[in-house]
Amino acid sequence: MxxxxxxxxxxxxxxxxxxxxxxxxxxxxxxxxxxxxxxxxxxxxxxxxxxxxxxxxxxxxxxxxxxxxxxxxxxxxxxxxxxxxxxxxGPGLAYRTFWTWDHSTNWELSQIGQQEIGVFNPYQKPPSGFLADYRRLIDFCSDNRIGGIVIYGFLRDSHGGIDAAHELCRYGRERGVRIIPGIAIGAYGGVYWEGRHRYNLSTWLKSNPQHKAQFSRDIGFQIADLDFPLNFPHSDYTVTACPSAPEVLDWMEEAVSWLARTFDIGGINIESGDYGVCDCDRCVARRANDAEAARRAAEYGDSWSHSDMAANFPRLYKAAKAAKPDLWIYCEMQWDNLLEPVAVEAQSALPKGAIYQHTANRTYWQRLRKAITAEEVEALPTQPNVLRCQFACQWNGDARTERYALNARDFADMCIKGREMGMQGLTVWGEPSDYNATSEISYLAFSRFGWDPSLTWEEFVSRDLAPLFGSAENADRFVKIAEEIDANASLPVARLDALADSALEMIQGASPEKARRWLWLANRIAQRRHMGR
The missing domain is CATH 3.30.160 (Double Stranded RNA Binding Domain)
Known part of the structure; x- marks a missing residue:
């Protein structure tokens, strides 16, 4: 039949x-x-x-x-x-999303040009690499009930531009995965991240230089939980437009409408930009409130503005929804401020129905998970609300990077606690391939706990990890070794030898996929041993 x-x-x-x-x-x-x-x-x-x-x-x-x-x-x-x-x-958390940059999403491993960190990077893979990476990522999301993928760098001439974007949207929709371009209001390249296009910010500002933002300090920011300084080189990628200029918003609205009408996208992730704010008279006047003044007085100054977002986002939200009513429109609320709200009056002007994304670094999440209540989340002027994990990736931790750490417990915790506090979703970084065994396990935790936040860790190990390793005991052994490696920036060589022996012992008689996971872990330990720590 x-x-x-x-x-x-x-x-x-x-x-x-x-x-x-x-x-x-x-x-x-x-x-x-x-x-x-x-x-x-x-x-x-x-x-x-x-x-x-x-x-x-x-x-x-x-x-x-x-x-x-x-x-x-x-x-x-x-x-x-x-x-x-x-x-x-059905899913316990309605919004389950991976966050990615095009240049550092590495799922097709047999190609040159892989990068691991950065926000203003050129694309260095072959042009076909964009689709090769994201098709594999879409397949994983579809198989594991992850609803969407945010992509910064969605439109870039060097990896296929409009044609590649059309194909990616078709591939994602057919498999039930929303493709969600990431943009910023007057920053991050506009709607067309890189290329000679009328909706590329650098291209537009070259014809309209009077609308460039006026910065009183250098571009950039620093994350408190990252123990090395970030680099923000000046280039066409870092140009910014004044968010108070009516002409800028007219252009942004037109571009957002074009994006939603042209491509079969599943959503848009919109932020205000986070590497500096315009200091023209109009922008300064709009940000004249105590909360944002306190941020400007802080060590790293004011790198983003809720007032800018509140003044611009409603119009862009309306334009996108007019084109495609079913879009997920994320409104980035920036990081580490849910307990100390910034510009609450401005936030009250934001439209109901957008998905308001509250980002947390590791230290802040430890505060937030204990302090925020479901009643407080329900009372927020922004509805509905989701969390975004800005740790368990390359943007938090020491120089070793948490990008390849075993982040499964963190993802499980944010799903469970997020649901308890009334959050309706979670966004995590999804750039490294599931070939990396710790990434694979972490993504599965995000998938399973996002679908069912009532799941326990023991149930997850027994039901989902045991088949990957042959038994729950073997899975526990892998987790224990990986977490010891992650927890210690330095270990005695003798201890590394013992951990490597323990991992290699599990390869004997294992099927190719089970052996792959242990070999990956043994290689990670061998790298540490080669460095003598």
Whole structure:
């Protein structure tokens, strides 16, 4: 029998054809359909005459339902699991998103030009590298029910420009993964990050130099939890426009509308820019409030402004929603300020329905998780609200980088505590490939705890990690070694030798994928030993 709805849900149908025995599938009646009454990502699987119906909420629900049917029915397509009634499920956190820069997203590992940190970087991979990296990342997100990918550098001439962006959106939508370009108001290259295009900021400012921002200090910022200084070289990437100039907002609104109408995107991540604020008279007057004055007096000054965001974001939000009403529009609330709100009056002007993203570095999260309550989050003028993890990546920690650390417990904690405090989502960095075993485990924790924040760590190890290592005991062993390496910037060589022996011992008789994880860990230890610490 055909899979009814295959033409509208090709990836879900492809998944079922790959998972089920061909003979069993030919004897079964399977229907795939969108149910707009279900929230996004939710699904229901019910028995029907001669088979099963998968109904899913918009964008991703049908795909998730097909995955669930495949997992429950096995290759023989045994539908006995439906005999007691429909099976239904949905995400505990509605908004589960990876944050990425195009230049440092490394999922296709067989190409030159990989980078690991930076915000104003040229793209150094072959032009085809952009799609090669992000297709693999989309596949992972689709398989693991991660709803979207924020991409800074979405439009860049050097990796395919408009044509590559169209193909990426098509690939993501077909697989139920929202592609969410990241932009900033009058900063970060505008809507078209790099290239000779009318919506590229540098290109526009060369024709409209009177609208450049007036900076009273050098561009940049420093993160307190990062123990080395960040570098912000001056270039076309770092030019900024005055957010008080009506002409700038007219141009931004036009560009955002073009972005939403031209590409089959799933959302837009909008921020005010975070490497300096304009100090013209109009901007200074708008930021004349005690909270922002206190930030200007701090050691690193004022690198971003809620007042700028409140003055500009509502118009951009309206333009994007007019083009595509179902977009996820993230409004970046910047970092480490939820307990000490900045420009509360300005925040009250922000529109309901945007997704307000509160970023936390590691030290601040330790404060936040103990101090904030669900009642306080419910009372925020911004609704709904999500967390963004700005640690467990290259932007926090010592020179070793947390990018390849085992960050699974951090992601689990932010899902669990975030849900308790009334947050409706979590965004984490997703740039390193799942080839890196610690990244793989961390991403799985983000996926599983984001879907079900009531999950316990022990359940996660038993259900999700044990199959990767052959047993829960083996998984615990891997986690213990990885966490010891992460916790100590320096270890005696004798201890590193013992840890390497423990990892290499697990390779004997292991399948290729299980051995890959232990080999990766052993190599990481060997690097440490080579450095003598």
């Amino acid at each position: 055909p899979i009814h709805g295959e033409e509208l849900h090709p990836h879900a149908a492809r998944l079922l054809r790959d998972r089920f025995d061909e003979t069993a599938l030919s004897d079964c009646n399977i229907t795939l359909t969108v149910d707009d009454a279900l929230p996004e990502g939710h699904f229901e699987i019910a028995a029907i005459e001669g088979g099963a119906e998968v109904r899913g909420g918009p964008f991703s629900g049908v795909i998730y339902g097909a995955q669930e049917l495949a997992a429950r029915a096995g290759r023989a397509l045994d539908l006995s699991a439906l005999s007691n009634g429909p099976v239904a499920d």
